[in-house]
Amino acid sequence: MLYRETGQFKTSYTADMAIFPIRQDRIALWILLAVAFVGVPLLANFHIWPLGSDYLLRAILIPFLILALATIGLNILTGYCGQLSLGSGAFMAIGAYSAYKFSTGVHILLPWLEISIPPLPLLPSILLGGVMAALVGILFGVPSLRIKGLYLAVATLAAQFFFDWVFIRVKWFTNYTSSGSVAAPDLYFFGVLVNTPIERYIVCLIFVTVFAFLAKNLVRGNLGRQWMAIRDMDIAAELMGIRPLYAKLMAFAISSFMVGVAGALWAFVYLGAWEPLAFNIDRSFQLLFMVIIGGLGSILGSFLGAAFILILPILLDQVPHALGIPISVETVSLLVFIVTGALICFLLIVEPHGFARLWSTGKEKLRLWPYPY
Amino acid sequence: MVSFGQFLEVLISGLLAGVLYSLVALGFVLIYKASGVFNFAQGAMVLLAGLALVRSLDAMVAFGFPPWAAVGLGLLFAAVIMAITAWLIERFVLGPLVNQDGLTLFMSTIGVTFILEGGSQMLFGSDVYPLRLFPTDAWFFGESRFPGGILVNKLDVWGGMIAAVLVAALAIFFQHTKTGRALRAVADDHAAAQSVGIPISWIWFIVWLAAGLVALVAATVWGTKLGVQFSITFLALKALPVLIIGGFTSVPGAILGGLIIGAGEKLAEAYLGPSIGGGIEYWFAYVLALAVLLIKPQGLFGERIIERI
Numbered sequence: 001m002l003y004r005e006t007g008q009f010k011t012s013y014t015a016d017m018a019i020f021p022i023r024q025d026r027i028a029l030w031i032l033l034a035v036a037f038v039g040v041p042l043l044a045n046f047h048i049w050p051l052g053s054d055y056l057l058r059a060i061l062i063p064f065l066i067l068a069l070a071t072i073g074l075n076i077l078t079g080y081c082g083q084l085s086l087g088s089g090a091f092m093a094i095g096a097y098s099a100y101k102f103s104t105g106v107h108i109l110l111p112w113l114e115i116s117i118p119p120l121p122l123l124p125s126i127l128l129g130g131v132m133a134a135l136v137g138i139l140f141g142v143p144s145l146r147i148k149g150l151y152l153a154v155a156t157l158a159a160q161f162f163f164d165w166v167f168i169r170v171k172w173f174t175n176y177t178s179s180g181s182v183a184a185p186d187l188y189f190f191g192v193l194v195n196t197p198i199e200r201y202i203v204c205l206i207f208v209t210v211f212a213f214l215a216k217n218l219v220r221g222n223l224g225r226q227w228m229a230i231r232d233m234d235i236a237a238e239l240m241g242i243r244p245l246y247a248k249l250m251a252f253a254i255s256s257f258m259v260g261v262a263g264a265l266w267a268f269v270y271l272g273a274w275e276p277l278a279f280n281i282d283r284s285f286q287l288l289f290m291v292i293i294g295g296l297g298s299i300l301g302s303f304l305g306a307a308f309i310l311i312l313p314i315l316l317d318q319v320p321h322a323l324g325i326p327i328s329v330e331t332v333s334l335l336v337f338i339v340t341g342a343l344i345c346f347l348l349i350v351e352p353h354g355f356a357r358l359w360s361t362g363k364e365k366l367r368l369w370p371y372p373y
Numbered sequence: 374m375v376s377f378g379q380f381l382e383v384l385i386s387g388l389l390a391g392v393l394y395s396l397v398a399l400g401f402v403l404i405y406k407a408s409g410v411f412n413f414a415q416g417a418m419v420l421l422a423g424l425a426l427v428r429s430l431d432a433m434v435a436f437g438f439p440p441w442a443a444v445g446l447g448l449l450f451a452a453v454i455m456a457i458t459a460w461l462i463e464r465f466v467l468g469p470l471v472n473q474d475g476l477t478l479f480m481s482t483i484g485v486t487f488i489l490e491g492g493s494q495m496l497f498g499s500d501v502y503p504l505r506l507f508p509t510d511a512w513f514f515g516e517s518r519f520p521g522g523i524l525v526n527k528l529d530v531w532g533g534m535i536a537a538v539l540v541a542a543l544a545i546f547f548q549h550t551k552t553g554r555a556l557r558a559v560a561d562d563h564a565a566a567q568s569v570g571i572p573i574s575w576i577w578f579i580v581w582l583a584a585g586l587v588a589l590v591a592a593t594v595w596g597t598k599l600g601v602q603f604s605i606t607f608l609a610l611k612a613l614p615v616l617i618i619g620g621f622t623s624v625p626g627a628i629l630g631g632l633i634i635g636a637g638e639k640l641a642e643a644y645l646g647p648s649i650g651g652g653i654e655y656w657f658a659y660v661l662a663l664a665v666l667l668i669k670p671q672g673l674f675g676e677r678i679i680e681r682i
Contacts, residue, residue, distance in 0.1 A: 341487025
């Protein structure tokens with residue numbers, strides 16, 4: 001009954017084309033943002049349920065936000081532009097290691113090349129990490145102009161394995177630490193030390209909010225429509241005057257940028273200290289599943305998919321315990337495999353557009369309720 | 374510096390290792406040829422077949438069966454498991470997804486991969502199980518000509534022979550049997566094949582069964598080489614560049630692609646490895662495949678893709 005658009009007249013084209021044309025949606029979004037920015041930190045600060053301990057914040061909310069950002073990035077490439085990528089883990093790694101190098105100072109001393117950049121502040125380092133990922137993304141996107149579909153997936157797989165190897169073998173990236181694992185410097189944003197889980201959460205939230213709005217507006221605009229035209233039928237799009245070179249490489253660049261920033265956040269804000277294994281092929285598949293389950297070509301779906309894939313193993317671990325069924329850690333990890341796989345198959349059969357489509361179907365039903373049409 | 378004898382040794386071991394990659398790649402080609410589905414689950418099927426074989430084998434040997442009977446029954450058991458899997462996949466995953474586009478089908482096989490990986494380990498256990506079907510010691514020959522002779526692993530030779538038999542059998546099956554002809558018809562055009570009375574779901578079951586049996590053969594060889602364990606599923610990833618080079622639709626391409634990848638990565642490791650840090654086997658195959666793609670987008674032997682509006 002509350003969810004009606006009756007009486008909301010749109011008097012301008014801008015109003016008609018707004019992201020949330022229905023007032024109730026706008027109110028819901030503001031409430032959600034208020035809860036995320038004010039409610040959650042307040043609850044956490046005064047240790048009120050469900051944020052009594054740091055666990056929810058540290059182990060669920062922070063990784064959820066960062067992976068949602070990476071999922072949005074991958075969704076731009078796979079969901080909007082239709083280019084399947086199995087190398088997003090590598091782009092996260094590039095973002096993380098470049099940010100690390102920029103924040104500790106870059107020194108290249110070769111006979112023919114001398115570059116010396118002093119340690120940069122954190123925010124420029126993270127953004128430059130994203131830029132490096134974008135550059136590599138463009139490089140690995142070039143084959144997409146000739147090959148498509150599964151062949152392209154293998155090309156991105158080449159990126160994944162190559163960079164796995166680079167960050168293990170090339171000691172320069174890890175500043176010659178003996179173990180190969182790397183620790184992030186202290187997190188100073190504009191001179192403010194970010195240390196407690198609440199502060200880290202806020203930092204991630206700001207990044208995700210900004211990038212989600214950017215992405216949402218990007219995919220609604222000229223570039224986003226070009227991507228969708230290419231996804232739906234690339235030859236037809238080309239005949240209509242869309243330049244695949246520009247559109248595809250932009251998709252690779254922007255997607256890799258976001259994935260790279262997410263990788264830098266994952267390493268700096270969530271992990272703190274990491275090794276190359278944190279960004280292996282499993283991470284790429286995890287991101288791909290988040291995109292598929294959430295919904296190909298949907299920003300909202302990226303959040304839903306990230307939340308679902310992240311929470312599923314925790315649920316499968318907790319529920320049998322809560323019910324008093326003894327279940328070993330190993331069985332849980334195998335169950336996660338089976339349930340994830342089954343859900344992917346089920347969703348592809350029932351709703352190939354993922355949770356995002358279920359959500360909009362639900363909203364449509366709610367608008368008409370209690371009448372069938 | 375690497376001498377000529379060592380070069381030969383590296384080349385031969387690389388070629389034979391490549392044949393083993395081809396064994397996995399063959400399963401991909403079979404399904405792609407007959408249904409247009411890129412079956413990411415092939416590696417998981419190798420794991421399932423291997424686990425079913427090695428666990429039943431161990432159980433029967435412990436029960437007191439003579440080895441030859443145990444091997445025979447174990448193979449039969451694993452084949453039955455693969456048949457059940459093929460039926461389940463056809464019935465519950467691919468059947469409902471008929472007429473979806475290739476990407477959706479591909480992602481559904483990733484889902485199948487996860488179910489098979491979790492399910493097979495839950496059913497049969499998740500340790501490393503050694504399998505000893507083939508001899509694993511080495512031959513030396515040519516000692517008179519090269520210092521130290523040339524070392525060839527017997528298992529690799531067995532793998533090569535099995536691959537040859539398998540390819541011959543598949544070629545006969547595709548070219549000279551009624552089912553094989555029906556298979557090729559389905560691959561050409563689903564709807565047309567159905568309209569002349571070919572039962573499409575039965576054909577798909579046959580294809581997945583054939584891929585399952587190829588996986589079983591691959592599992593016998595790879596299981597002997599590495600032990601049956603979870604990491605065997607990564608073979609699927611190793612087989613991808615083989616497919617890219619050979620083309621998705623060509624059985625001889627899969628074999629030749631395997632040879633190129635196997636020899637290429639072993640030689641690269643021997644010659645380039647020391648100068649840039651070693652371990653390049655890890656990614657060399659993929660970069661090689663990428664290079665081939667840039668020159669020939671449909672692989673060396675794949676059918677030319679013609680696109681229309």
